[in-house]
């Protein structure tokens with residue numbers, strides 16, 4: 326059997342960067358290289374590159390901004406994945422696409438892959454449209470729903486907490502929203518396995534459920550619990566959304582994953598050439 330040619334879309338994003346490490350031979354396209362909302366270009370790029378597998382990590386992920394820019398959210402997260410699926414159906418490539426726990430409203434608390442979605446914000450609605458566009462355009466897809474991503478190279482909760490902790494005596498964090506934190510490196514490694522499994526929807530997160538406050542308390546020493554009412558937001562969020570994986574083996578606990586991430590961060594800081602060691 327020949328080697329598998331993989332194309333990663335959204336390669337500069339937080340998850341995209343982790344995927345590039347796991348698939349070092351993959352062809353990488355960033356937002357600058359390919360605009361997902363341009364149907365002709367999406368189809369032409371896939372046709373030209375001829376990948377066996379397309380992994381799409383590109384998305385409009387700013388949950389608050391999606392409320393304001395509804396049209397853009399639906400074009401990027403809804404129609405864009407549909408164009409990629411059309412392209413993959415045309416060339417016979419497998420499509421791996423990432424979706425979110427925000428396709429659920431949180432009332433059931435724990436969700437298996439077959440539970441009916443009911444998003445309560447624009448981001449979740451746009452991501453759900455993406456799922457249905459993919460399923461409507463091709464058969465050989467893997468949709469991986471995940472949640473609360475953290476990892477190097479992105480704006481994420483762990484980095485925000487570390488920064489706030491240095492600036493403030495006490496960091497207030499909401500203690501009434503629950504979910505499953507997930508390390509991008511673990512998810513990227515697991516993606517390799519999912520490609521070899523049957524088409525369909527997969528729920529992939531690190532193990533363990535916690536509130537944002539509990540998560541924060543594992544990162545910094547000065548977190549203090551508060552309610553969501555103290556931090557009003559435009560986008561509603563599910564109060565409790567735990568994705569249950571019924572299709573493949575579990576990943577490690579988020580606390581182990583967090584330790585690995587914090588260890589890696591420290592090693593980067595200590596590496597020769599890093600700012601702490603005289604680099605610029």
Ligand SMILES: NC(=O)c1ccc[n+]([C@@H]2O[C@H](COP(=O)([O-])OP(=O)(O)OC[C@H]3O[C@@H](n4cnc5c(N)ncnc54)[C@H](OP(=O)(O)O)[C@@H]3O)[C@@H](O)[C@H]2O)c1
Pocket residue numbers: 335336337338339340341355356357359360361362381382383384385386401423424425426452471472473474475479480
């Ligand atoms: N982050 C989370 O907590 C979380 C939770 C559940 C699911 N997910 C899903 O996981 C996937 C990866 O998320 P992430 O956190 O790695 O996202 P991210 O860091 O925001 O990266 C997304 C990438 O998509 C690119 N992009 C945005 N609009 C585009 C467009 N119109 N055309 C082409 N590229 C575009 C962005 O480029 P620019 O920055 O240059 O625009 C960015 O590089 C997404 O599908 C997301 O919905 C994320």
